Amino acid sequence: MRLTLLHTRVRVEERLLIDELERRGIAVELVHADEAVLDLTAPPTPDAEPHVLLDRCLSHAKALAVVRAYESMGTVCLNPSAVTHVCGDKLLTTLALTDAGVPSPRTIAAFSAEGAIRAAELLGYPVVIKPCVGSWGRMVGRLNDRDALEAVLEHKLALGGPHHGVIYLQELVRKPDRDIRAFVVGGHTIAAIMRHSTHWITNTARGGRAQGMPVTPELDGLCQRAARAVGGGEHSLLAIDLLEDPVRGLLVCEVNSTMEFRNSIDTTGVDIPGCIVDHVLQIASTPVATV
Ligand SMILES: Nc1ncnc2c1ncn2[C@@H]1O[C@H](COP(=O)(O)OP(=O)(O)O)[C@@H](O)[C@H]1O
Numbered sequence: 001m002r003l004t005l006l007h008t009r010v011r012v013e014e015r016l017l018i019d020e021l022e023r024r025g026i027a028v029e030l031v032h033a034d035e036a037v038l039d040l041t042a043p044p045t046p047d048a049e050p051h052v053l054l055d056r057c058l059s060h061a062k063a064l065a066v067v068r069a070y071e072s073m074g075t076v077c078l079n080p081s082a083v084t085h086v087c088g089d090k091l092l093t094t095l096a097l098t099d100a101g102v103p104s105p106r107t108i109a110a111f112s113a114e115g116a117i118r119a120a121e122l123l124g125y126p127v128v129i130k131p132c133v134g135s136w137g138r139m140v141g142r143l144n145d146r147d148a149l150e151a152v153l154e155h156k157l158a159l160g161g162p163h164h165g166v167i168y169l170q171e172l173v174r175k176p177d178r179d180i181r182a183f184v185v186g187g188h189t190i191a192a193i194m195r196h197s198t199h200w201i202t203n204t205a206r207g208g209r210a211q212g213m214p215v216t217p218e219l220d221g222l223c224q225r226a227a228r229a230v231g232g233g234e235h236s237l238l239a240i241d242l243l244e245d246p247v248r249g250l251l252v253c254e255v256n257s258t259m260e261f262r263n264s265i266d267t268t269g270v271d272i273p274g275c276i277v278d279h280v281l282q283i284a285s286t287p288v289a290t291v
Pocket residue numbers: 105128130134135136137138140170171172173174175178179200201202203241243253254
């Protein structure tokens with residue numbers, strides 16, 4: 001078996017995975033996305049041995065391109081590019097969840113300032129605005145009224161660029177001072193945390209405090225459905241954010257395809273890197289399984 005770890009920086013998570021592989025005596029080839037040079041027109045030359053790529057790339061665009069190219073060479077990639085494609089874009093994720101009947105916050109996309117104001121009126125203020133491609137709570141905003149929305153829209157549209165032209169607006173879910181993050185490995189929910197914060201944005205990157213919680217059958221069932229909705233099956237490693245709505249119960253907020261787990265090992269008591277490595281090795285031993 002040949003194992004490649006694709007990355008853009010060796011952070012705590014990548015270090016934990018590499019250490020876990022080393023402990024088991026498994027060689028891993030580290031590939032920095034910036035160093036990849038891929039001949040897209042060369043005929044595929046199948047590896048003599050099963051080749052598995054674990055994508056830990058921080059850049060969505062680079063991950064998508066490199067993983068897709070490796071797939072054409074016959075490499076089994078976790079996550080598959082199709083899953084990364086959907087999870088890396090909140091608009092695509094929302095549509096995939098809706099198509100599969102998985103509950104998520106009401107969301108409206110608009111493509112102009114006028115459209116966004118109309119969308120916010122339909123949702124009712126406050127509204128939440130998010131970049132379609134983003135993470136760590138960056139540029140996620142709560143807009144309490146039309147004045148605030150107009151100010152943000154003026155900036156977005158004046159800054160220009162294709163990313164600012166798609167405006168993703170969502171109802172503000174009246175959740176308690178926390179959200180839920182669940183870790184789904186190969187379609188099974190292995191662990192979950194609550195992220196507590198006095199701020200409505202609860203990402204641990206923004207100061208949210210992680211606390212382990214049990215994986216209830218309800219949580220597991222919903223996470224499995226969300227994972228399937230974004231195309232994730234046996235070959236997927238996903239972290240799912242959920243919001244507790246006082247009336248509707250759990251809503252899936254987003255699905256992350258390059259999960260961070262450094263704050264969730266001690267808090268859950270689950271050896272998350274160990275579970276990921278177990279799963280990767282299991283996939284490597286059955287590389288022809290369909291995605
Ligand atoms: N519609 C919403 N209502 C209430 N809180 C939200 C909503 N959307 C996001 N949040 C809060 O903001 C955080 C970041 O939003 P998220 O969609 O997960 O973006 P990111 O990719 O930046 O993590 C969530 O973990 C949650 O705490």
